[in-house]
Structure formats: C-alpha cells, structure tokens
Amino acid sequence: MPCSPAPLAPCRLLLLLLLLPALRLAPAPIPAASRQGRTLILLDVNGKSPARVTSERFLSLQLDPSIVHDGWLDFLSSRRLVTLARGLAPAFLRFAGKRTDFLHFQNLKNPAKSRGPGPGPDYYLKNYEDDIVRSDIALDKQKGCKIAQHPDTMLELQREKAAQMHLVLLKEQFSNTYSNLTLTARSLDKLYNFADCSGLHLIFALNALRRNANNSWNSSNALSLIKYSASKKYNISWELGNEPNNYRMLMGRTLNGTQLGKDYVQLKELLQLIRMYARASLYGPNIGRPRKNVVALLDGFMKVAGSAVDAVTWQHYYIDGRVAKVTDFLKTRLLDTLSDQIRKIQKVVNSYTPGKKIWLEGVGAASAGASSNLSDSFAAGFLWLNTLGMLASRGIDVVMRHSFFDHGHNHLVDQNFNPLPDYWLSLLYKRLIGPKVLAVHVAGLQRKPRPGKVIRDKLRIYAHCTSYHNHNYIRGSITLYIINLHRSRKKIKLVGTLRDRLVHQYILQPHGKEGLHARSVELNGQLLVMADDESLPDLKPRPLRPGRTLVIPPLTMSFYVVKNVNAPACRYR
Secondary structure (H helix, E strand, C coil), X not given: CCCCCCCHHHHHHHHXXXXXXXXXXXXXXXXXXXXXXXXXXXXXXXXXCCCEECCCXXXXXXXXCHHHHHCHHHHCCEHHXXXXXXXXXXXXXXXXXXXXXXXXXECCCCCCCCCCCCCCCCXXXXXXXXXXXXXXXXXXXXXXXXXXXXXXXXXXXXXXXXXXXXXXXHHHHHHCCCCCEEEEHHHHHHHHHHHHHHCEEXXXXXXXXXXXCCCCECCHHHHHHHHHHHXXXXXXXXXXXXXXXXXXXXXXXXXXXXXXXXXXXXXXXXXXXXXXXXXXXXXXXXXXXXXXXXXXXXXXXXXXXXXXXXXXXXXXXXXXXXXCCXXXXXXXXXXXXXXXXXXXXXXXXXXXXXXXXXXXXXXXXXXXXXXXXXXXXXXXXXHHHHHHHHHHHCCXXXXXXXXXXXXXXXXXXXXXXXXXHHHHHHHHHXXXXXXXXXXXXXXXXXXXXXXXXXXXXXXXXEEEXXXXXXXXXXXXXXXXXXXXXXXXXXEEEEXXXXXXXXXXXXXXXXXXXXXXXXXCEEECCEECCCCECCECCCCCCEEEXXXXXXXXXXXXXXXXXXXXXXXXXXXXX
16 A cells, blocks of 8 residues: 655665565676766677688788879889888789770880970970989889989979879769870889889789770780780789779770670680799679679679689779768768678679689779868778778678879878878788687677667777787787777777786877868877888887776777787687
C-alpha cells in the first residue's frame, strides 16, 4: 500500500530493505556506460598470427603524364624531390593517368623547339629552355644518380609556366578533349632516374588507344619504348591503358573486356620476346569505380587475361573535387564507400583466379583535379588514413596515391617542393607500419543501435606489426593507428596483450588557425618542416608510462607503438 507523506523515514527504510538483494546482485557499471564524450574504450589486439599480410610496397605512388605537358618532368632530378620520395621507399611509382592513352614515345634526345627571335614574349621562354638544356648537360656528366640543384629563378619561371598550363589541362579535363603528348627518350631517362634514385620501382602504363582497323591494339609505338628501355637496362614493370571503361567518353571508342584481355595477352607475349622483360610484371586493367558496366568489363577481361596479369587493378576517388566541402571529409558514410567496391572487385577476381593479388591504383580524395585548399589540406588525411587501414585489413596488396607531385590538389608535395599534410601522414605510416595486419578487439566503441539507424564508427582503429625497417623498435612491437572523427576526445584503455606496456605516442594535428584547412602539420605539438633539401626531420614520439589511458584528441589522426609486446606474429618477417 502507498506510504503517506508524513511518515517518510519508515517507508524509505522499507524500500531500502526490499531493494538491497537486487543491489547486491547488480554488476558494477562498465566504463563503456559512461556519459557521452567520456566513453572508455577497451582495446586489445590478436598478436598470435596476422589476419592479413600486404606487400612491403603497400603504400606506393603515382605520377601523372601531365608533368610532360606542364614541364615539371624536367625537375624530377631536384635534390629536394628525391629526398622526399626516398622517405616513402620502398614503393612502386606508377606513371599513368588520363593522358596515358594520348602519350606517344619519340626516340630522340632533344627534339627541336620553335622559338620566336629577339627579346619579345618568347625571350624568357628561350632563356628558360636554355637553362633546361644546360641542366641536362650537367646531369649527363654525373655518374650514378643524377641530382640537380635548380636556381630559384628557374623554378619561378617553371611555376609560371605550369600555372598557365594548368588552365589548359583543366579545360581539357572538363571538356574531355585531350591533346597528344610526346615523351622523348630523354624524358624517359629523367623519369627512370628519379624512380631509381628514390628507391622506387617504376611501372609504366602504355598507350592502349593506338588501335588497328579491326580494333586490336597497335603495339608499334609501345614496342619502340620497350626496346629503348631494354637497351638502357631499365628495370620496369608494365601496364596497358588507364580506365578503359572511359574510352567511349574520351575517344568515342568502345573497348570491351574480352578485347582488352586479348591486348594484354599480346603485350605479355611481346615482353616475353625481349630478354630484359621476359619475366617483367604486368598489371591491369586499371578499371574505374565498379559499377555494373565496369564489373562486366572486368569479368570479360578476367576470362581472357586473368592469368596474364600479376595483380588486378582498379582506381577510386571519393568525391567530385568541384563541389567538395570540408564536412564531406568527415562523413563516415563517405569513408565506407570503398568497402563495397572492394567486395565487388574481390568477387569477380576470386571467381576466376582465387588468391590473385588486387591493387588499388590512382586513389585520391577527390576527382576532377581535386579541390583547392581541401584535397591538399589536413582534412583530406582522414580519408587517406582510413583508405590505408581499410585496404590492408581487407587484403588489398598495394595502394598507389595519385599523385606524388604534379598539377591539381591531390598531391603529396606542392610546387614549391614542400610536403603537404598527407605526405607527413604517409611518412609516419611508412616509418611505423609493417605489412602484417592484426585483428583488433574493442569493447564500448558503439552506442546501442536504435531501430532503423545504422551506427557508423567515428573512431577507427587499425593495428599492424611495427615496421621491421624501424630500428628504434625491436621485433614483436605493435603499432596502432587511430582516426577520431568525433568533436570530443576519446579515451582508450589497453588491455590483454597490450596491458601495462610502454607506449610511444605520435599525434598529428593541424598547425595554425586554419584548422582542418591547414596545409601544415604538427606532430606531438611540433611543426613538421624540412630543415634542408637533403634530410627529413626526426619524427619524435612522446613516451607514455605503462598502463596510462590513451587520450585521443578530437578530429585527429594518431599512431601508438606498443613496445616490447613480443607478439608471435611480429617476431619474424
């Protein structure tokens, strides 16, 4: 019966006695039930055996043939560029892009260039081109790696030229009308010199749109390039074409998967006739986003040439750079679009050649030339790091970032040869992350799902064995990398295998007042910059005492090396 308002004390005592047994049996609240923003996440890793193993060159690079058009190819011998590229070795360097299928090889060292006479508008261009020739002559005298130190005035003229050409390239891109490009033997020499001096393995994509009357591939110009490369003993792997599913839009020519497969078999047989490339690797078909028609093209290709290629390749861009907003880079739904593409590609490949390696080539935050002050900003790093983590955990062997250096805004290095935020992120990844992927176990990561609502994680956690090339850490150590898309900090408690271990913390945050738009990065509060053209800065960790809770700041990317775990999966290569 209900208690009257007056004698409250006896009623309270009676209620307490009735509830006491239930209180005794109730379990203690777990940390995950804390208030939002203070959720404690329990994290452990399976260090007994790797869940996946990627290539040693997992994070690789791409250069777009547009650098032939805008003149930047002549500056690949820059000491600073080589230093930056070496920082990301070992890696592949894929020379390919939309202009791949408009590229014509010319076996000449220095084709004649027309210039106007006197000190008119072409006077400065003449001086600029003479500087290039003098630089080439000086490089020819060097033995081994050919490295140049270009004067500031020469670089400034090149930047002006590239800015003008950038407008031309954008006009071509938006109108889908591309002009032909000529790659000279000297230009190929410069490209290979850059790759070789940087510790990168060159993959050259040949023009697939040179066609015979019956629509079969015309290999005559490609054969000229291959024979020249063989005469120079260049160690190159090969591809044929770029995004063949777009050929109808580019040239009004349709190429189905069966014909493309025959073309690849033809290229394979051609390479086998040349001693230097008899065992060279061949990759393809570098299709675009796997929509229905593209999946059909891949299916036809795999029937004919699945056994001819060493890895099956495709490419992915998350958003249209012309309409991108900074908030787009924080959307978990956008981050997850890659997952479905992986599933579609793997389904086709495994139906013909189970276990065949799959590569993601030409990946970038945004397409259509990318987005100014977004694709080259700190915000783009969330997409890039999640791409690396998702691909590795799903068994994709290699991912190639488009682009290391060129026009547009998807690149890792700008036209002043300064590293952008995604470069520093890539460098940290290379220094800390090994090829062995480990399974992550978490508790308290998600709220209880509501009916009809999909819970998408804004806290992404991946784990690998620490890189064997990093001599600061003994084998058996584990590296975690974490993306926090929340606008509040998150706390993580290491348990199980990781409990009470010494941890080294590396937190990347934007520098300055621009926030997510920043083009400079801080590591543990220190601005990352190159001190000179020949060396990269030390990436110094912040040691955390054993057992300390990890506090992940909002809107950050971070790496944590858990030292001396002696994880069986990580002891041996």
